[in-house]
Amino acid sequence: LAKTTQPISMDSYEGQEVNITCSHNNIATNDYITWYQQFPSQGPRFIIQGYKTKVTNEVASLFIPADRKSSTLSLPRVSLSDTAVYYCLVAALTSGTYKYIFGTGTRLKVLA
Amino acid sequence: ETGVTQTPRHLVMGMTNKKSLKCEQHLGHNAMYWYKQSAKKPLELMFVYNFKEQTENNSVPSRFSPECPNSSHLFLHLHTLQPEDSALYLCASSQDRSSQPGSEQFFGPGTRLTVL
Numbered sequence: 334l335a336k337t338t339q340p341i342s343m344d345s346y347e348g349q350e351v352n353i354t355c356s357h358n359n360i361a362t363n364d365y366i367t368w369y370q371q372f373p374s375q376g377p378r379f380i381i382q383g384y385k386t387k388v389t390n391e392v393a394s395l396f397i398p399a400d401r402k403s404s405t406l407s408l409p410r411v412s413l414s415d416t417a418v419y420y421c422l423v424a425a426l427t428s429g430t431y432k433y434i435f436g437t438g439t440r441l442k443v444l445a
Numbered sequence: 446e447t448g449v450t451q452t453p454r455h456l457v458m459g460m461t462n463k464k465s466l467k468c469e470q471h472l473g474h475n476a477m478y479w480y481k482q483s484a485k486k487p488l489e490l491m492f493v494y495n496f497k498e499q500t501e502n503n504s505v506p507s508r509f510s511p512e513c514p515n516s517s518h519l520f521l522h523l524h525t526l527q528p529e530d531s532a533l534y535l536c537a538s539s540q541d542r543s544s545q546p547g548s549e550q551f552f553g554p555g556t557r558l559t560v561l
Contacts, residue, residue: 379550432501
């Protein structure tokens with residue numbers, strides 16, 4: 334079963350690009366990688382999902398190297414409102430059922 | 446209402462009480478989930494239901510009893526809880542897990558539970 338590891342916290346300044354990496358060393362070939370954002374007193378919110386290479390949407394990019402043992406969430410030009418906890422989630426196929434494994438979360442603080 | 450709703454938003458209960466958490470989704474999804482989020486810990490998946498059938502129980506103590514009467518509603522019945530059960534309990538829903546694995550989960554706002 335894939336286990337995920339993330340940095341505990343990161344600081345950044347407004348307008349900068351932020352890259353948060355998640356390690357999932359034993360990810361299986363059929364596992365998806367998903368990133369969520371969570372604000373205080375709210376449930377997590379989907380940001381982006383990928384399987385391999387690069388995925389981009391209107392809010393973020395997700396980079397997945399060929400070995401898929403890690404993934405990097407890239408937030409372009411962050412603002413104060415991007416201050417939140419970011420979780421990577423690996424959906425691992427185990428005994429015919431997908432099990433979800435959340436990372437420990439990275440607390441991003443964006444400074445003015 | 447839209448999305449995933451949870452009631453109550455806050456709950457304080459004694460160890461001998463019995464209470465229930467309610468979750469409702471208005472997204473037409475067929476999979477629903479209960480998560481526990483304790484302070485400074487990752488989200489812990491507790492139960493999964495797909496088309497009203499429980500498909501996962503991740504070694505959750507029996508003092509937590511889930512119920513899924515239909516694809517839109519999910520309950521978590523609580524009895525004789527311990528103070529360490531105090532946490533944020535999150536409900537989520539997604540498309541059918543068997544046909545769309547890894548599909549996006551939509552989370553409710555959570556119920557903040559305090560056990561005295």
